[in-house]
Amino acid sequence: MTRRGLLLSALAAPAVSRLRAARLEIFQVRVNRRGNWVLARVSTADGLSGLGDASHGGRDERTIGYLKQFFALLQTRTLADIEWLRQAVAPEVAGGGRPAAVAFSALEQCIWDIRGKALGAPVYELLGGALRTRIRNYANINRSTPERDPAGFAAMAEKLVAAGFDAAKLAPFDDMPPKLTDPAGIGKFTRAGIECAAAVRKVLGPGRDLLIDVHSRYNRERGLDLARRFEPLNLFWLEEVVPLRDIESLAAINRAAAMPTAGGEALFGAKGFYPYIAAGAFDILMPDIKYCGGLLELKKIAAMAEAAGLPVSPHGPASPVGNAAAAQVCATLPNFLILEYAFGEVPWRAELIDPPEQLDRGCLAVSGRPGFGIVLNEKTAARYAV
């Protein structure tokens, strides 16, 4: 394009303050027993559109209900009004739990994607500029491993190593009932889980990173014991040993554990994270772009973490849309550590977006195209529609 052409196109670009949401579309694609992917697409009357990931809200029909409700609110303002929308939906998010938080977060993602496209800029430029062009990911194999034993986890770990990842996460205590109190039963599940983790460590070797998610199956006393028992496996982190509501126990385990501890995936907003930072509950914070309030909120949470000297590792076994959105924020964070990637869920994952998702040695390239740099591949979405 000539210089004159560039100037003219810039003049023709609609100002964000004039952009209004005209249409909401929802796409649901079938993934696995752990949940489907729900995608929102918002379009303006000018023909711009933006994507958001609304997956894993717990109950997709409720998420979709909130998407429609919040979209109606959004239509009363312009796409410049993210802070206004955040305030307007706050009562519903406080009362509606995760489906409402996911719906707002997804609409917020759509707004940023459209804004970037309207301005002809990648979203990271609107969030302070990129510090990096590649985002390191760890492969979460928990959702894609059907055989929950050492051989099953080891087989999936072989695949992630072959795919070029240098970090893996599993949650090897998922089979333990959360309310189990019988010491013999807990002992059995604990030994079995550590054996699964040891099998994955063996495949990874000493040069790759192993992350363990406990999914809050333990209490403080047993959690302290668990942290000690994991010491020989040289963990990158130990995640959410006790339930999130028990901040004091999380902090006690964090102080005592030899390895870093991480958590916070279910928390909404900067206000949700503050008590955990203040209490020293985690070494590493894990806001999820699908739950925490979206890109701007993730940026605020990361700034708060930065002030406390903590790194941020966004949670997100997401669709490729969620990872593309998260990558745009992660590129701008001085305290970014590593992003989550849901490994091996469906073979057509990359083709759900256009251009297809590309990973190089476990790293996601940050798109420099306008918005998130992607559009939905509607053929793939239709082929695997729920």
Ligand SMILES: [Mg+2]
């Ligand atoms: Mg987790």
